[in-house]
Structure formats: C-alpha cells, structure tokens
Amino acid sequence: MSEEFKVEIVNPEKSFLVKDDVSEVVVPAFEGEMGILKDHISIISFLKPGIIKILSKSGDENYYVEDGIVEFKNNNLSILTSTIFNLADMDKSKQQDLLKQAEEEANKTDINDQSKYLADQKVEVLKTLN
Amino acid sequence: MASLDDLKKRIASVKSTQKITKAMKMVAAAKLRRAQESAEKGRPYSEKMNNVILNLSNGISDKENAPKLLSGTGQEKTYLCVVMTSDRGLCGGFNSNIIKKAKSYFAKILDEGKELKIITVGSKGNDQLKRVYGDKIIENISFKESKNANYFDADKVGKMVIEKFEAGEFDVCTIFYNQFKNVITQIPQAQQIIPLNNEGEENSSEESYEFEPDEDEILSNLLPKNISTQIFKAMLENSASEQGSRMSAMDNATRNAGEMVDKLTIEYNRSRQAAITKELIEIISGAESL
Numbered sequence: 001m002s003e004e005f006k007v008e009i010v011n012p013e014k015s016f017l018v019k020d021d022v023s024e025v026v027v028p029a030f031e032g033e034m035g036i037l038k039d040h041i042s043i044i045s046f047l048k049p050g051i052i053k054i055l056s057k058s059g060d061e062n063y064y065v066e067d068g069i070v071e072f073k074n075n076n077l078s079i080l081t082s083t084i085f086n087l088a089d090m091d092k093s094k095q096q097d098l099l100k101q102a103e104e105e106a107n108k109t110d111i112n113d114q115s116k117y118l119a120d121q122k123v124e125v126l127k128t129l130n
Numbered sequence: 131m132a133s134l135d136d137l138k139k140r141i142a143s144v145k146s147t148q149k150i151t152k153a154m155k156m157v158a159a160a161k162l163r164r165a166q167e168s169a170e171k172g173r174p175y176s177e178k179m180n181n182v183i184l185n186l187s188n189g190i191s192d193k194e195n196a197p198k199l200l201s202g203t204g205q206e207k208t209y210l211c212v213v214m215t216s217d218r219g220l221c222g223g224f225n226s227n228i229i230k231k232a233k234s235y236f237a238k239i240l241d242e243g244k245e246l247k248i249i250t251v252g253s254k255g256n257d258q259l260k261r262v263y264g265d266k267i268i269e270n271i272s273f274k275e276s277k278n279a280n281y282f283d284a285d286k287v288g289k290m291v292i293e294k295f296e297a298g299e300f301d302v303c304t305i306f307y308n309q310f311k312n313v314i315t316q317i318p319q320a321q322q323i324i325p326l327n328n329e330g331e332e333n334s335s336e337e338s339y340e341f342e343p344d345e346d347e348i349l350s351n352l353l354p355k356n357i358s359t360q361i362f363k364a365m366l367e368n369s370a371s372e373q374g375s376r377m378s379a380m381d382n383a384t385r386n387a388g389e390m391v392d393k394l395t396i397e398y399n400r401s402r403q404a405a406i407t408k409e410l411i412e413i414i415s416g417a418e419s420l
Contacts, residue, residue: 012281
C-alpha cells in the first residue's frame with residue numbers, strides 16, 4: 001500500500017498546484033506547525049504566515065503563504081490561500097519587498113491584536129528566509 | 131429620393147462604422163478567451179470555500195451563538211444590494227439585464243415596506259440606477275483603472291460590505307451579477323451572501339471533522355473571506371459575460387451594417403441608372419424634335 005496522498009493548492013485566480021504523490025505536508029497551522037501524513041483524521045484548520053513544506057517522491061517543495069485554510073478529508077488535502085509564493089522562484093528583492101510591507105504593517109498602531117500578531121509572524125518568517 | 135452624393139456618403143459612413151464594430155468584436159473575442167479562462171480557473175477556489183463552510187456549519191455545535199454572518203442578525207429590515215455592472219457600454223443587453231433583475235428585486239423589497247440600500251460596482255449600473263434609486267445608493271465603486279478583475283479589488287468591496295454589516299447598517303446582503311454560460315447566454319443572478327444561504331444544498335456528509343482551533347473561531351475567520359471570494363467570483367463571471375455579450379452584440383452590429391451597405395448600394399445603383407436613363411430620354415427627345 002502506498003503511503004501517498006493528494007494535495008491541491010488553490011488561490012482565487014487559479015488552481016495553483018495539484019500533486020498526487022505526496023508523502024508528507026507540513027503546514028503552518030494557526031496553533032503551530034502541523035505535519036500531515038496519509039490517513040490523517042479529517043481536519044479543518046487555518047494558516048498563519050509561514051512555510052508549507054511538501055515532501056514527495058519527485059522532490060521537496062517549499063511555499064511561503066500569508067494566510068489560508070487547510071482541509072483534509074479522505075486523503076485529499078486542500079489548501080485555500082490568497083497569497084502564496086514558491087520559494088524556489090522567490091528572489092532576494094521580492095523577499096525584501098514582502099518583508100518591508102510586513103514590517104510596515106506590524107508597526108501600525110491602529111490595528112487589533114490579532115492582525116498585529118499575524119504581521120509579526122510575517123516579519124519573523126521572512127527574516128528567517130534571508 | 132436622396133441624391134447620388136448623399137447615398138455615397140451614407141455608404142461610406144456605414145462602412146466605417148462596420149469597421150469599428152468588427153474591430154471591437156475581435157478585441158472582445160480575444161479578451162473573452164482570457165476572461166473565460168480566469169473565470170473557470172477561479173471556480174475551484176469558491177467551490178472549495180463553499181464546501182468547507184458547508185461542512186463547518188453542519189458541524190457547528192452551538193447554532194444559537196453562530197456568527198452573525200452565517201445566521202443573520204435575526205431580523206430582516208434593511209436590505210443591501212450590491213449591483214455589479216461593467217464600466218463600459220456597447221455590450222448588448224449585459225448591463226440592462228442586471229439592472230432589470232435588480233429593479234424587480236428592489237420593487238419587491240420596497241413593496242414589503244423594507245429599507246433598501248444600494249452599492250453599485252461599475253459606472254454603468256450607477257448611471258442607470260441613479261435616476262430612479264438615486265437616494266438609495268450609498269456607495270459607488272468602479273475599477274476603471276484595473277485591467278482585469280483581481281482579488282485585491284474584490285477584497286476591498288468585501289471588506290466594505292463587512293464593515294457596514296458590523297456597523298449594523300443592514301441585515302441582508304444580495305449581490306447581482308451575470309453568470310457566464312456561453313457567448314450568447316448570460317444569466318443574471320441574484321445571490322444572497324449575508325446571511326449565508328445554504329438551504330437546498332445540504333449534503334449530508336456525516337463525517338466529523340477535527341477543528342483547530344474550534345469551529346466558531348474558524349468560522350468567524352472564514353466567513354469574511356468567503357464574502358470577498360463570492361464577490362471575486364461574481365467579478366470574474368461578470369467580466370467573462372461582459373466580453374461575451376459585447377462580442378455577440380458587435381457581431382450583430384457588423385452583420386446589420388453589412389446588410390445596410392448592401393441595401394444602400396442597390397439603391398445607389400438604381401438611382402444612378404435612373405439618372406442615366408433620364409438623360410438619354412432627354413437627348414433622344416431633343417434630337418427627335420429637330
């Protein structure tokens with residue numbers, strides 16, 4: 001029996017990625033990183049800014065996401081996100097841009113605790129990339 | 131009867147109109163392909179989003195305290211209608227169809243003695259509605275400067291709607307747009323987004339989910355996103371419909387112009403011949419009288 005399952009990442013514009021030979025996915029869930037293997041219980045959770053790691057036979061891939069929802073059901077993992085970048089395609093200047101945006105957001109004073117927390121997370125994650 | 135010169139001018143003018151409509155048709159056809167593609171690509175996201183919310187709302191334990199975006203405010207006094215139209219004309223019945231649908235809905239609401247508020251997206255809708263419902267329009271948004279429908283714009287509209295909802299400005303929100311079926315058919319749609327209307331599509335998946343964090347928190351995060359997503363979907367469908375509608379309208383215009391040119395050419399030739407015959411008769415009868 002294979003230990004693989006299907007992952008699908010969609011953003012509002014299109015279906016971003018479909019892969020069906022995935023052995024493990026690590027997602028930055030809201031309450032901490034979460035690794036998902038085959039036959040995981042059905043789960044719905046949402047994401048905080050972070051890195052999605054997709055481990056498969058054909059190679060590992062890393063994506064940076066800012067928000068989203070994950071749904072796992074019947075060995076189908078759906079990730080809905082509005083902002084996603086493949087780390088392999090992301091160059092230094094793009095990173096810097098995002099970091100600058102996130103820092104600006106984090107330094108705003110008129111935002112509530114939750115958005116402040118999310119912005120801080122963004123900054124943290126982007127800094128570790130550099 | 132018009133003189134030969136007049137006819138010639140008319141033929142030339144119809145021909146140049148035909149050229150314009152033909153060019154517009156080509157442009158619309160090219161844009162349509164792109165818009166249709168992005169409308170189709172955008173569908174999985176909104177479908178998945180709907181699914182997740184459906185599963186969530188089925189699994190929610192405490193229906194009484196469900197987020198207001200899902201269950202409504204408990205009263206139905208003020209209706210907010212978001213009417214989404216295009217910024218440009220010359221696209222057949224595209225805008226009028228939406229407006230017609232919206233107007234009949236407005237009339238129903240006002241008949242029931244309820245309060246009506248309108249947000250128009252796209253300047254054409256605003257132009258048509260402001261004559262009758264000018265005092266009801268609270269906001270007018272147009273994305274003239276963005277070339278294609280993008281999520282960022284939709285999000286702006288969505289956030290505005292939610293802000294107004296949280297401020298208690300309305301109880302029920304409906305969006306109006308054209309759903310793209312094919313080039314000739316676009317179906318005007320009225321979709322209620324607040325409170326979320328899930329009746330009728332209850333799929334009884336009894337599977338229990340694990341939630342992290344709990345349902346309420348996920349739902350209250352998800353529902354605002356869903357609103358932006360639905361608006362974005364409407365925008366994508368609308369832009370595909372607009373191009374489709376424009377394409378068939380311009381196709382018709384081109385054909386009609388062709389028919390008109392044919393008719394005018396026949397008339398031109400006839401009167402030219404009549405003029406020649408008249409001249410000949412004059413010359414012959416002049417010669418005979420000598």
